[in-house]
Amino acid sequence: MTYGTLYGVGVGPGAPDLLTRRAIKVLRRADVIVLPRSSYYGESVAWKTVRTVARKPEEQEHLFLTFPMKRDPTRHKEAWDKAFAKIGPRLERGLSVAFATEGDPSLYSTFIYLQREAPIRWPGIRVMVIPGVSSVAAVPAVTGIPLADGLERVAIIPAGYGVTDLVDVLNRFDTTILMKIGSEMENIFEALRITGLTDKATYVSRATMPQQRMVGNIREMTPERGDCFAMIIVSRKERSGVLAGDVSPGKLLEKADA
Amino acid sequence: MTYGTLYGVGVGPGAPDLLTRRAIKVLRRADVIVLPRSSYYGESVAWKTVRTVARKPEEQEHLFLTFPMKRDPTRHKEAWDKAFAKIGPRLERGLSVAFATEGDPSLYSTFIYLQREAPIRWPGIRVMVIPGVSSVAAVPAVTGIPLADGLERVAIIPAGYGVTDLVDVLNRFDTTILMKIGSEMENIFEALRITGLTDKATYVSRATMPQQRMVGNIREMTPERGDCFAMIIVSRKERSGVLAGDVSPGKLLEKADA
Numbered sequence: 001m002t003y004g005t006l007y008g009v010g011v012g013p014g015a016p017d018l019l020t021r022r023a024i025k026v027l028r029r030a031d032v033i034v035l036p037r038s039s040y041y042g043e044s045v046a047w048k049t050v051r052t053v054a055r056k057p058e059e060q061e062h063l064f065l066t067f068p069m070k071r072d073p074t075r076h077k078e079a080w081d082k083a084f085a086k087i088g089p090r091l092e093r094g095l096s097v098a099f100a101t102e103g104d105p106s107l108y109s110t111f112i113y114l115q116r117e118a119p120i121r122w123p124g125i126r127v128m129v130i131p132g133v134s135s136v137a138a139v140p141a142v143t144g145i146p147l148a149d150g151l152e153r154v155a156i157i158p159a160g161y162g163v164t165d166l167v168d169v170l171n172r173f174d175t176t177i178l179m180k181i182g183s184e185m186e187n188i189f190e191a192l193r194i195t196g197l198t199d200k201a202t203y204v205s206r207a208t209m210p211q212q213r214m215v216g217n218i219r220e221m222t223p224e225r226g227d228c229f230a231m232i233i234v235s236r237k238e239r240s241g242v243l244a245g246d247v248s249p250g251k252l253l254e255k256a257d258a
Numbered sequence: 259m260t261y262g263t264l265y266g267v268g269v270g271p272g273a274p275d276l277l278t279r280r281a282i283k284v285l286r287r288a289d290v291i292v293l294p295r296s297s298y299y300g301e302s303v304a305w306k307t308v309r310t311v312a313r314k315p316e317e318q319e320h321l322f323l324t325f326p327m328k329r330d331p332t333r334h335k336e337a338w339d340k341a342f343a344k345i346g347p348r349l350e351r352g353l354s355v356a357f358a359t360e361g362d363p364s365l366y367s368t369f370i371y372l373q374r375e376a377p378i379r380w381p382g383i384r385v386m387v388i389p390g391v392s393s394v395a396a397v398p399a400v401t402g403i404p405l406a407d408g409l410e411r412v413a414i415i416p417a418g419y420g421v422t423d424l425v426d427v428l429n430r431f432d433t434t435i436l437m438k439i440g441s442e443m444e445n446i447f448e449a450l451r452i453t454g455l456t457d458k459a460t461y462v463s464r465a466t467m468p469q470q471r472m473v474g475n476i477r478e479m480t481p482e483r484g485d486c487f488a489m490i491i492v493s494r495k496e497r498s499g500v501l502a503g504d505v506s507p508g509k510l511l512e513k514a515d516a
Contacts, residue, residue, distance in 0.1 A: 010395070017280040020270065020391060024279075104391070104405075106398035112407040129402065131395040131466075133278060133362070137268070140364035141389040147362075148414065149370040155431070156412035165430075172423075173413070208389075 003091040003125040004031065006118055007098040008105035010132020014045070014209035016052040018133045024053045026130055030098035032061045032090050034083075036110045038069045038228070045209075046100040061090075067110050069228055080113060084121065087114070091122055104134035108158065108179065135231065136177055138207035142214060145202065145235050147175055159184045159232075166191040170234060178232040185224060188232060192218070197234050205230040261349040261383040262289065264376055265356040266363035268390020272303070272467035274310040276391045282311045284388055288356035290319040290348050292341075294368045296327045296486075303467075304358040319348075325368050327486055338371060342379065345372070349380055362392035366416065366437065393489065394435055396465035400472060403460065403493050406433050417442045417490075424449040428492055436490040443482060446490060450476070455492050463488040 007026050012018035019027075027033060027050055037044035044064055054060060063086060067079045090097055101109035106129060118127050136156065140147050148154045152174035157163070160182035170176050170191060178188055192198040203215040206229045215221055218232070265284050270276035285291060285308055295302035302322055312318060321344060325337045348355055359367035364387060376385050394414065398405050406412045410432035415421070418440035428434050428449060436446055450456040461473040464487045473479055476490070 010391075012278065013389070015280070017283065018278045018389065020276045020278050021282075022273070022275040025275070104395045106395060106404040107406055107412075108408070109404075112404045115402070115404065127402070129399040131271070131276065131391045131399040133268075133389045133391055134395060137362045137364060137389040137392055137395075141387040144373070144385070144387065146364040146367075146370045146373065148365055148416075150366070151416060153416065154365075154412075154414035156406065156414075158406075158409060158411065 001092065001122075001124075002094060003122045004093070004095040004097060005126045005128060006087075006091060006114070006122075007096070007128045007130060008109070008111035008115055009098045009100050009130045010104040010106075010109075010134070011046050011049040011100050011102060012133040013103055013135045013138035013207055014049065014212075015138075016049045018138070018208060019049060019053065020130070020132065023130050023132060026098050026128075027053050027100070028055060029096070030060065031095035032063055032087075032097045034063045034065055034087060034097060034099040036067050036099075036101070037064055038067065040066050044100075046102050049102075050100050063087075063090075076113075080117075083114070084117070088121065091125065101132070102135070103138075104132045105129050106131065107134050107136065107156075135179075135207060135229070139177075139202075139204045139231055139233055142207045142212065143202050143204060143216075143233070145233070145237075147177075147233075159188060163187050163191060167194050170195045170197055174236050174238070176234040178234070180228070181230050181232065182228075185221075189218070192234065197236065200236055201232055201234045203230065203232050207231075259350065259380075259382075260352060261380045262351070262353040262355055263384045263386060264345075264349060264372070264380075265354070265386045265388060266367070266369035266373055267356050267358050267388045268362040268364075268367075268392070269304050269307040269358050269360060270391040271361055271393045271396035271465055272307065274307045276396070276466060277307060277311065278388070278390065281388050281390060284356050284386075285311050285358070286313060287354070288318065289353035290321055290345075290355045292321045292323055292345060292355060292357040294325050294357075294359070295322055296325065298324050302358075304360050307360075308358050321345075321348075334371075338375075341372070342375070346379065349383065359390070360393070361396075362390045363387050364389065365392050365394065365414075393437075393465060393487070397435075397460075397462045397489055397491055400465045400470065401460050401462060401474075401491065403491070403495075405435075405491075417446060421445050421449060425452050428453045428455055432494050432496070434492040436492070438486070439488050439490065440486075443479075447476070450492065455494065458494055459490055459492045461488065461490050465489075 035044040105111045155173040158180040159178040160180035205213040293302040363369045413431040416438040417436040418438035463471040
Protein backbone atom coordinates (compact mmCIF):
# COMPACT_ATOMS: atom_id res chain seq x y z
CA MET A 1 0.00 0.00 0.00
CA THR A 2 1.26 3.48 -0.79
CA TYR A 3 0.43 5.82 2.01
CA GLY A 4 0.39 9.59 1.87
CA THR A 5 3.41 11.29 3.41
CA LEU A 6 3.16 12.16 7.09
CA TYR A 7 4.81 15.45 8.10
CA GLY A 8 5.57 16.69 11.61
CA VAL A 9 5.67 20.44 11.10
CA GLY A 10 7.17 22.77 13.69
CA VAL A 11 5.23 26.03 13.47
CA GLY A 12 7.45 27.93 15.90
CA PRO A 13 6.87 29.39 19.36
CA GLY A 14 3.74 31.40 18.64
CA ALA A 15 4.47 34.49 16.55
CA PRO A 16 3.23 33.60 13.03
CA ASP A 17 6.23 35.26 11.36
CA LEU A 18 8.51 32.70 13.04
CA LEU A 19 7.27 30.07 10.59
CA THR A 20 9.96 28.85 8.20
CA ARG A 21 9.60 28.84 4.44
CA ARG A 22 9.71 25.04 4.47
CA ALA A 23 6.88 24.81 6.99
CA ILE A 24 4.78 27.24 4.96
CA LYS A 25 5.31 25.19 1.80
CA VAL A 26 4.37 21.92 3.49
CA LEU A 27 1.32 23.41 5.22
CA ARG A 28 0.08 24.96 1.94
CA ARG A 29 0.53 21.74 -0.04
CA ALA A 30 -0.79 19.22 2.49
CA ASP A 31 -4.18 17.61 1.85
CA VAL A 32 -4.88 17.48 5.57
CA ILE A 33 -3.52 19.64 8.39
CA VAL A 34 -3.89 18.06 11.84
CA LEU A 35 -4.13 20.59 14.66
CA PRO A 36 -3.75 19.38 18.22
CA ARG A 37 -5.64 21.11 21.01
CA SER A 38 -5.74 20.37 24.71
CA SER A 39 -9.51 20.31 25.07
CA TYR A 40 -12.49 19.87 22.77
CA TYR A 41 -13.73 23.37 23.52
CA GLY A 42 -10.34 25.03 23.65
CA GLU A 43 -8.50 26.70 20.84
CA SER A 44 -5.52 25.09 19.13
CA VAL A 45 -2.45 27.24 19.79
CA ALA A 46 -0.81 25.95 16.60
CA TRP A 47 -3.85 27.05 14.58
CA LYS A 48 -3.24 30.71 15.42
CA THR A 49 -0.05 30.40 13.40
CA VAL A 50 -1.21 27.87 10.81
CA ARG A 51 -4.32 29.84 9.83
CA THR A 52 -2.07 32.61 8.47
CA VAL A 53 -0.89 30.26 5.70
CA ALA A 54 -3.51 27.48 5.43
CA ARG A 55 -5.72 27.12 2.35
CA LYS A 56 -9.48 27.54 2.58
CA PRO A 57 -11.41 24.73 4.32
CA GLU A 58 -12.97 23.68 0.99
CA GLU A 59 -9.49 23.15 -0.51
CA GLN A 60 -7.77 21.50 2.46
CA GLU A 61 -9.02 19.64 5.51
CA HIS A 62 -8.25 21.16 8.92
CA LEU A 63 -8.61 18.31 11.39
CA PHE A 64 -8.65 19.34 15.06
CA LEU A 65 -7.75 16.52 17.44
CA THR A 66 -7.90 16.68 21.22
CA PHE A 67 -4.91 15.62 23.33
CA PRO A 68 -5.58 16.34 27.00
CA MET A 69 -2.48 17.49 28.87
CA LYS A 70 -2.49 14.83 31.56
CA ARG A 71 0.22 12.91 33.30
CA ASP A 72 -2.03 9.84 33.44
CA PRO A 73 -0.80 7.74 30.49
CA THR A 74 -4.14 5.99 30.01
CA ARG A 75 -5.71 9.34 29.08
CA HIS A 76 -3.05 9.81 26.42
CA LYS A 77 -3.60 6.30 25.08
CA GLU A 78 -7.31 6.97 24.58
CA ALA A 79 -6.62 10.27 22.78
CA TRP A 80 -4.06 8.60 20.54
CA ASP A 81 -6.38 5.73 19.67
CA LYS A 82 -8.95 8.28 18.52
CA ALA A 83 -6.27 10.21 16.61
CA PHE A 84 -5.03 7.11 14.80
CA ALA A 85 -8.62 6.26 13.82
CA LYS A 86 -8.88 9.70 12.19
CA ILE A 87 -5.40 10.00 10.65
CA GLY A 88 -4.99 6.40 9.43
CA PRO A 89 -7.77 6.30 6.82
CA ARG A 90 -6.54 9.57 5.31
CA LEU A 91 -2.97 8.27 4.93
CA GLU A 92 -4.37 5.01 3.49
CA ARG A 93 -6.25 7.03 0.86
CA GLY A 94 -2.87 8.53 -0.16
CA LEU A 95 -3.54 11.95 1.34
CA SER A 96 -0.58 13.90 2.70
CA VAL A 97 -1.03 14.77 6.36
CA ALA A 98 0.80 17.65 8.06
CA PHE A 99 0.67 17.35 11.82
CA ALA A 100 1.29 20.85 13.17
CA THR A 101 3.18 21.20 16.42
CA GLU A 102 4.03 24.31 18.39
CA GLY A 103 7.76 24.99 18.56
CA ASP A 104 9.93 22.21 17.18
CA PRO A 105 8.48 18.73 16.53
CA SER A 106 11.44 16.95 18.16
CA LEU A 107 11.28 18.58 21.59
CA TYR A 108 8.33 17.52 23.79
CA SER A 109 5.83 17.67 20.94
CA THR A 110 2.59 15.77 20.51
CA PHE A 111 3.96 14.52 17.20
CA ILE A 112 6.70 12.32 18.71
CA TYR A 113 4.38 9.46 19.61
CA LEU A 114 2.85 9.50 16.13
CA GLN A 115 6.36 9.51 14.62
CA ARG A 116 7.23 6.38 16.60
CA GLU A 117 4.00 4.54 15.88
CA ALA A 118 3.61 5.45 12.18
CA PRO A 119 6.08 2.90 10.71
CA ILE A 120 4.45 0.15 12.82
CA ARG A 121 0.87 0.99 11.87
CA TRP A 122 1.57 1.93 8.25
CA PRO A 123 4.67 -0.01 7.12
CA GLY A 124 6.77 1.79 4.55
CA ILE A 125 5.19 5.18 5.22
CA ARG A 126 7.33 8.26 4.52
CA VAL A 127 7.65 10.42 7.62
CA MET A 128 9.24 13.87 7.34
CA VAL A 129 10.15 16.16 10.23
CA ILE A 130 10.17 19.90 9.49
CA PRO A 131 12.21 21.53 12.26
CA GLY A 132 10.93 24.73 13.80
CA VAL A 133 12.01 27.53 16.14
CA SER A 134 11.52 25.97 19.56
CA SER A 135 10.11 27.75 22.59
CA VAL A 136 13.59 27.25 24.07
CA ALA A 137 14.99 29.57 21.36
CA ALA A 138 12.14 32.05 21.78
CA VAL A 139 12.94 32.71 25.43
CA PRO A 140 16.41 34.25 24.96
CA ALA A 141 15.04 36.27 22.05
CA VAL A 142 12.58 37.97 24.43
CA THR A 143 14.72 38.10 27.59
CA GLY A 144 17.93 39.17 25.84
CA ILE A 145 19.86 36.54 27.82
CA PRO A 146 21.62 34.05 25.50
CA LEU A 147 21.19 30.35 26.25
CA ALA A 148 24.86 29.44 25.99
CA ASP A 149 28.11 30.92 24.78
CA GLY A 150 31.61 29.51 24.56
CA LEU A 151 32.17 27.11 27.42
CA GLU A 152 28.62 27.04 28.71
CA ARG A 153 26.51 23.93 29.17
CA VAL A 154 22.73 23.71 28.97
CA ALA A 155 20.31 21.37 30.74
CA ILE A 156 16.66 21.06 29.70
CA ILE A 157 14.57 19.55 32.49
CA PRO A 158 10.84 18.72 32.35
CA ALA A 159 10.28 19.75 35.96
CA GLY A 160 6.76 18.45 36.33
CA TYR A 161 8.08 14.90 36.49
CA GLY A 162 10.31 15.43 39.48
CA VAL A 163 13.10 17.79 40.49
CA THR A 164 14.74 15.76 43.24
CA ASP A 165 18.25 16.39 41.89
CA LEU A 166 17.63 19.96 40.76
CA VAL A 167 20.15 21.50 43.18
CA ASP A 168 22.89 19.39 41.63
CA VAL A 169 21.83 20.16 38.06
CA LEU A 170 21.70 23.90 38.82
CA ASN A 171 25.22 23.72 40.25
CA ARG A 172 26.67 21.87 37.28
CA PHE A 173 25.08 23.56 34.29
CA ASP A 174 25.55 27.18 33.23
CA THR A 175 21.99 27.39 31.94
CA THR A 176 19.10 25.29 33.22
CA ILE A 177 15.78 25.43 31.43
CA LEU A 178 12.86 24.17 33.49
CA MET A 179 9.85 23.23 31.39
CA LYS A 180 6.50 21.63 32.25
CA ILE A 181 6.59 23.32 35.63
CA GLY A 182 3.09 22.28 36.69
CA SER A 183 2.86 22.04 40.45
CA GLU A 184 6.65 22.01 40.99
CA MET A 185 7.03 25.78 41.32
CA GLU A 186 7.52 25.62 45.08
CA ASN A 187 10.22 22.95 44.81
CA ILE A 188 11.96 24.95 42.09
CA PHE A 189 11.93 28.08 44.27
CA GLU A 190 13.45 26.03 47.09
CA ALA A 191 16.25 24.66 44.85
CA LEU A 192 16.99 28.21 43.67
CA ARG A 193 17.18 29.39 47.27
CA ILE A 194 19.57 26.57 48.25
CA THR A 195 21.87 27.24 45.29
CA GLY A 196 21.72 31.03 45.73
CA LEU A 197 20.53 31.37 42.12
CA THR A 198 17.16 33.04 42.70
CA ASP A 199 18.44 36.28 41.16
CA LYS A 200 19.64 34.43 38.07
CA ALA A 201 16.19 33.00 37.28
CA THR A 202 13.65 34.40 34.84
CA TYR A 203 10.08 33.21 34.41
CA VAL A 204 8.74 33.31 30.87
CA SER A 205 5.42 32.09 29.57
CA ARG A 206 4.27 32.09 25.93
CA ALA A 207 7.35 33.85 24.59
CA THR A 208 6.63 35.74 21.33
CA MET A 209 2.85 35.27 21.73
CA PRO A 210 0.53 38.24 22.43
CA GLN A 211 -0.09 36.77 25.92
CA GLN A 212 3.66 36.69 26.65
CA ARG A 213 4.47 37.07 30.34
CA MET A 214 7.95 37.62 31.69
CA VAL A 215 9.03 38.03 35.32
CA GLY A 216 12.69 39.00 35.71
CA ASN A 217 12.61 38.95 39.50
CA ILE A 218 10.89 35.74 40.49
CA ARG A 219 10.83 36.87 44.13
CA GLU A 220 7.79 38.87 43.00
CA MET A 221 5.98 35.65 42.13
CA THR A 222 3.83 33.50 44.33
CA PRO A 223 4.59 29.81 43.82
CA GLU A 224 1.61 29.47 41.54
CA ARG A 225 0.98 26.57 39.23
CA GLY A 226 2.97 27.20 36.05
CA ASP A 227 0.86 27.11 32.91
CA CYS A 228 1.89 24.56 30.32
CA PHE A 229 3.82 27.17 28.34
CA ALA A 230 5.76 28.46 31.33
CA MET A 231 9.50 28.08 31.66
CA ILE A 232 12.02 29.14 34.25
CA ILE A 233 15.48 29.83 32.84
CA VAL A 234 18.41 29.95 35.22
CA SER A 235 21.52 31.57 33.74
CA ARG A 236 24.60 31.49 35.96
CA LYS A 237 26.73 33.45 33.45
CA GLU A 238 29.86 32.82 35.46
CA ARG A 239 32.14 31.84 32.62
CA SER A 240 30.39 33.32 29.65
CA GLY A 241 31.94 33.24 26.32
CA VAL A 242 35.21 33.06 24.55
CA LEU A 243 36.43 36.38 25.87
CA ALA A 244 36.06 35.46 29.53
CA GLY A 245 39.38 35.56 31.35
CA ASP A 246 39.63 31.86 32.03
CA VAL A 247 38.99 29.41 29.22
CA SER A 248 40.63 26.44 30.86
CA PRO A 249 38.38 23.40 30.68
CA GLY A 250 36.77 21.86 33.68
CA LYS A 251 36.59 24.85 36.03
CA LEU A 252 32.91 24.41 36.79
CA LEU A 253 33.35 20.66 36.69
CA GLU A 254 35.99 20.70 39.40
CA LYS A 255 33.63 22.69 41.55
CA ALA A 256 30.92 20.13 40.91
CA ASP A 257 33.23 17.25 41.73
CA ALA A 258 34.44 18.80 44.97
CA MET B 259 22.89 59.86 19.75
CA THR B 260 20.34 57.75 17.92
CA TYR B 261 21.96 54.59 16.66
CA GLY B 262 20.62 52.26 14.01
CA THR B 263 19.00 49.09 15.30
CA LEU B 264 21.28 46.09 15.72
CA TYR B 265 19.72 42.72 14.87
CA GLY B 266 21.06 39.25 15.63
CA VAL B 267 19.40 37.15 12.96
CA GLY B 268 19.30 33.36 13.17
CA VAL B 269 19.36 32.08 9.60
CA GLY B 270 18.80 28.44 10.51
CA PRO B 271 20.98 25.33 10.24
CA GLY B 272 21.93 25.60 6.58
CA ALA B 273 19.02 24.79 4.28
CA PRO B 274 17.85 28.19 2.97
CA ASP B 275 14.16 27.23 3.26
CA LEU B 276 14.60 26.96 7.04
CA LEU B 277 14.72 30.75 7.25
CA THR B 278 11.75 32.26 9.09
CA ARG B 279 9.53 34.97 7.66
CA ARG B 280 10.76 37.36 10.34
CA ALA B 281 14.41 36.73 9.45
CA ILE B 282 13.67 37.29 5.76
CA LYS B 283 11.94 40.60 6.52
CA VAL B 284 14.79 41.86 8.68
CA LEU B 285 17.49 40.77 6.20
CA ARG B 286 15.65 42.44 3.30
CA ARG B 287 15.13 45.73 5.15
CA ALA B 288 18.54 46.06 6.83
CA ASP B 289 20.93 48.70 5.51
CA VAL B 290 23.90 46.47 6.32
CA ILE B 291 24.10 42.67 6.63
CA VAL B 292 27.13 41.45 8.57
CA LEU B 293 28.28 37.97 7.56
CA PRO B 294 30.78 36.17 9.77
CA ARG B 295 33.30 33.80 8.22
CA SER B 296 36.04 31.77 9.83
CA SER B 297 38.85 32.86 7.51
CA TYR B 298 39.49 35.76 5.12
CA TYR B 299 39.60 33.41 2.14
CA GLY B 300 36.86 31.08 3.28
CA GLU B 301 33.19 31.29 2.47
CA SER B 302 30.61 32.49 4.99
CA VAL B 303 28.26 29.60 5.75
CA ALA B 304 25.50 32.05 6.69
CA TRP B 305 25.86 33.78 3.30
CA LYS B 306 24.75 30.62 1.47
CA THR B 307 21.38 31.12 3.12
CA VAL B 308 21.33 34.93 3.27
CA ARG B 309 22.10 35.38 -0.43
CA THR B 310 18.76 33.77 -1.27
CA VAL B 311 16.95 36.78 0.23
CA ALA B 312 19.49 39.65 0.32
CA ARG B 313 19.08 42.75 -1.85
CA LYS B 314 21.62 43.62 -4.52
CA PRO B 315 25.03 44.90 -3.32
CA GLU B 316 24.24 48.38 -4.66
CA GLU B 317 21.09 48.56 -2.52
CA GLN B 318 22.44 47.01 0.68
CA GLU B 319 25.91 46.52 2.12
CA HIS B 320 27.11 42.95 2.65
CA LEU B 321 29.93 43.22 5.16
CA PHE B 322 32.02 40.06 5.58
CA LEU B 323 33.94 39.93 8.86
CA THR B 324 36.47 37.28 9.85
CA PHE B 325 36.20 35.50 13.20
CA PRO B 326 38.81 32.73 13.41
CA MET B 327 37.56 29.63 15.23
CA LYS B 328 40.22 29.50 17.91
CA ARG B 329 40.18 28.65 21.57
CA ASP B 330 42.84 31.29 22.22
CA PRO B 331 40.78 34.24 23.54
CA THR B 332 43.32 36.84 22.39
CA ARG B 333 42.64 35.85 18.78
CA HIS B 334 38.95 36.47 19.36
CA LYS B 335 39.64 39.82 20.99
CA GLU B 336 41.57 41.01 17.95
CA ALA B 337 38.82 39.89 15.57
CA TRP B 338 36.19 41.63 17.69
CA ASP B 339 38.17 44.88 17.86
CA LYS B 340 38.26 44.90 14.06
CA ALA B 341 34.56 44.04 13.89
CA PHE B 342 33.59 46.87 16.27
CA ALA B 343 35.64 49.31 14.19
CA LYS B 344 33.57 48.31 11.14
CA ILE B 345 30.12 47.97 12.72
CA GLY B 346 30.26 50.99 15.07
CA PRO B 347 30.46 53.82 12.49
CA ARG B 348 27.53 52.32 10.58
CA LEU B 349 25.32 52.18 13.69
CA GLU B 350 26.44 55.75 14.55
CA ARG B 351 25.27 56.90 11.11
CA GLY B 352 21.84 55.47 11.98
CA LEU B 353 22.10 52.47 9.66
CA SER B 354 20.33 49.27 10.68
CA VAL B 355 22.74 46.36 10.94
CA ALA B 356 21.64 42.70 10.70
CA PHE B 357 24.31 40.35 12.04
CA ALA B 358 23.57 36.96 10.45
CA THR B 359 24.31 33.87 12.52
CA GLU B 360 23.98 30.22 11.55
CA GLY B 361 21.34 28.41 13.58
CA ASP B 362 19.92 30.39 16.46
CA PRO B 363 21.66 33.56 17.70
CA SER B 364 21.33 32.59 21.38
CA LEU B 365 23.13 29.24 21.25
CA TYR B 366 26.92 29.42 20.75
CA SER B 367 26.69 32.13 18.10
CA THR B 368 29.23 34.76 17.14
CA PHE B 369 26.56 37.37 17.84
CA ILE B 370 26.47 36.81 21.62
CA TYR B 371 29.59 38.84 22.35
CA LEU B 372 28.32 41.72 20.21
CA GLN B 373 24.97 41.53 22.03
CA ARG B 374 26.76 41.89 25.38
CA GLU B 375 29.07 44.69 24.28
CA ALA B 376 26.60 46.76 22.24
CA PRO B 377 24.83 48.56 25.14
CA ILE B 378 28.24 49.43 26.63
CA ARG B 379 29.74 50.78 23.41
CA TRP B 380 26.60 52.42 22.07
CA PRO B 381 24.43 53.37 25.07
CA GLY B 382 20.71 53.26 24.40
CA ILE B 383 21.06 51.16 21.24
CA ARG B 384 18.11 48.95 20.30
CA VAL B 385 19.19 45.30 20.01
CA MET B 386 16.76 42.73 18.61
CA VAL B 387 17.26 38.97 18.56
CA ILE B 388 15.49 37.07 15.76
CA PRO B 389 15.38 33.43 16.86
CA GLY B 390 16.16 30.74 14.33
CA VAL B 391 16.02 26.97 13.85
CA SER B 392 19.12 25.79 15.70
CA SER B 393 21.45 23.05 14.52
CA VAL B 394 20.24 21.16 17.61
CA ALA B 395 16.73 21.06 16.07
CA ALA B 396 18.10 20.15 12.64
CA VAL B 397 19.72 16.94 13.87
CA PRO B 398 16.53 15.08 14.94
CA ALA B 399 14.88 16.25 11.73
CA VAL B 400 17.51 14.37 9.72
CA THR B 401 18.09 11.38 12.04
CA GLY B 402 14.41 10.81 12.84
CA ILE B 403 15.29 10.47 16.53
CA PRO B 404 13.44 13.06 18.66
CA LEU B 405 15.48 15.08 21.15
CA ALA B 406 13.15 14.59 24.08
CA ASP B 407 9.66 13.36 24.83
CA GLY B 408 7.63 13.21 28.00
CA LEU B 409 9.94 12.62 30.93
CA GLU B 410 13.20 12.98 29.07
CA ARG B 411 15.98 15.40 29.97
CA VAL B 412 18.47 16.97 27.59
CA ALA B 413 22.07 18.08 28.16
CA ILE B 414 23.95 20.24 25.67
CA ILE B 415 27.71 20.02 26.21
CA PRO B 416 30.43 21.90 24.30
CA ALA B 417 32.80 18.94 24.37
CA GLY B 418 35.88 20.73 23.10
CA TYR B 419 36.28 22.46 26.45
CA GLY B 420 36.55 19.28 28.49
CA VAL B 421 34.52 16.13 29.01
CA THR B 422 35.89 14.99 32.36
CA ASP B 423 32.42 14.33 33.81
CA LEU B 424 30.88 13.00 30.58
CA VAL B 425 30.24 9.50 31.95
CA ASP B 426 28.10 10.99 34.70
CA VAL B 427 26.22 13.30 32.32
CA LEU B 428 25.53 10.43 29.91
CA ASN B 429 24.15 8.36 32.80
CA ARG B 430 21.88 11.10 34.07
CA PHE B 431 20.42 12.61 30.91
CA ASP B 432 18.17 10.84 28.42
CA THR B 433 19.65 12.81 25.52
CA THR B 434 23.17 14.25 25.48
CA ILE B 435 24.20 16.54 22.64
CA LEU B 436 27.94 16.92 22.25
CA MET B 437 28.93 20.00 20.25
CA LYS B 438 32.32 21.57 19.42
CA ILE B 439 33.87 18.12 19.41
CA GLY B 440 37.29 19.26 18.19
CA SER B 441 39.98 16.89 19.39
CA GLU B 442 37.79 15.28 22.08
CA MET B 443 36.45 12.49 19.85
CA GLU B 444 38.62 9.83 21.48
CA ASN B 445 37.53 10.83 25.00
CA ILE B 446 33.91 10.82 23.89
CA PHE B 447 34.28 7.31 22.42
CA GLU B 448 35.79 6.17 25.72
CA ALA B 449 32.91 7.63 27.76
CA LEU B 450 30.42 5.92 25.45
CA ARG B 451 32.24 2.61 25.91
CA ILE B 452 32.23 2.94 29.72
CA THR B 453 28.52 3.76 29.82
CA GLY B 454 27.61 1.09 27.25
CA LEU B 455 25.95 3.75 25.10
CA THR B 456 28.04 3.42 21.93
CA ASP B 457 25.07 1.96 20.05
CA LYS B 458 22.86 4.86 21.12
CA ALA B 459 25.16 7.49 19.60
CA THR B 460 24.81 9.14 16.18
CA TYR B 461 27.35 11.42 14.52
CA VAL B 462 25.90 14.25 12.44
CA SER B 463 27.71 17.05 10.69
CA ARG B 464 26.13 19.94 8.78
CA ALA B 465 22.56 18.67 9.17
CA THR B 466 20.26 19.94 6.36
CA MET B 467 23.24 21.25 4.33
CA PRO B 468 24.26 19.65 1.01
CA GLN B 469 27.46 18.41 2.72
CA GLN B 470 25.43 16.69 5.47
CA ARG B 471 27.17 13.63 6.92
CA MET B 472 25.49 11.16 9.25
CA VAL B 473 27.01 8.04 10.84
CA GLY B 474 24.47 5.91 12.68
CA ASN B 475 27.02 3.36 13.87
CA ILE B 476 29.92 5.33 15.28
CA ARG B 477 31.95 2.11 15.63
CA GLU B 478 32.60 2.63 11.92
CA MET B 479 34.34 5.92 12.65
CA THR B 480 37.96 6.52 13.43
CA PRO B 481 38.37 9.00 16.28
CA GLU B 482 39.01 11.80 13.83
CA ARG B 483 38.90 15.46 14.66
CA GLY B 484 35.25 16.55 14.51
CA ASP B 485 34.67 19.51 12.20
CA CYS B 486 33.16 22.58 13.80
CA PHE B 487 29.66 21.61 12.63
CA ALA B 488 29.88 18.06 13.97
CA MET B 489 27.69 16.81 16.78
CA ILE B 490 27.31 13.50 18.54
CA ILE B 491 23.83 12.84 19.88
CA VAL B 492 23.36 10.12 22.46
CA SER B 493 19.74 9.04 22.93
CA ARG B 494 19.14 6.52 25.70
CA LYS B 495 15.40 6.24 24.94
CA GLU B 496 14.82 4.19 28.05
CA ARG B 497 11.75 5.98 29.30
CA SER B 498 10.50 7.65 26.19
CA GLY B 499 7.31 9.49 26.23
CA VAL B 500 4.02 9.69 27.93
CA LEU B 501 2.95 6.21 26.90
CA ALA B 502 5.93 4.44 28.43
CA GLY B 503 4.91 1.95 31.08
CA ASP B 504 6.39 3.80 34.02
CA VAL B 505 5.75 7.51 34.36
CA SER B 506 6.66 7.78 38.00
CA PRO B 507 9.10 10.61 38.51
CA GLY B 508 12.66 10.06 39.54
CA LYS B 509 13.30 6.62 38.09
CA LEU B 510 16.44 7.66 36.28
CA LEU B 511 17.30 10.01 39.12
CA GLU B 512 17.29 7.21 41.66
CA LYS B 513 19.66 5.31 39.44
CA ALA B 514 21.93 8.35 39.26
CA ASP B 515 21.82 8.83 43.01
CA ALA B 516 22.68 5.19 43.74
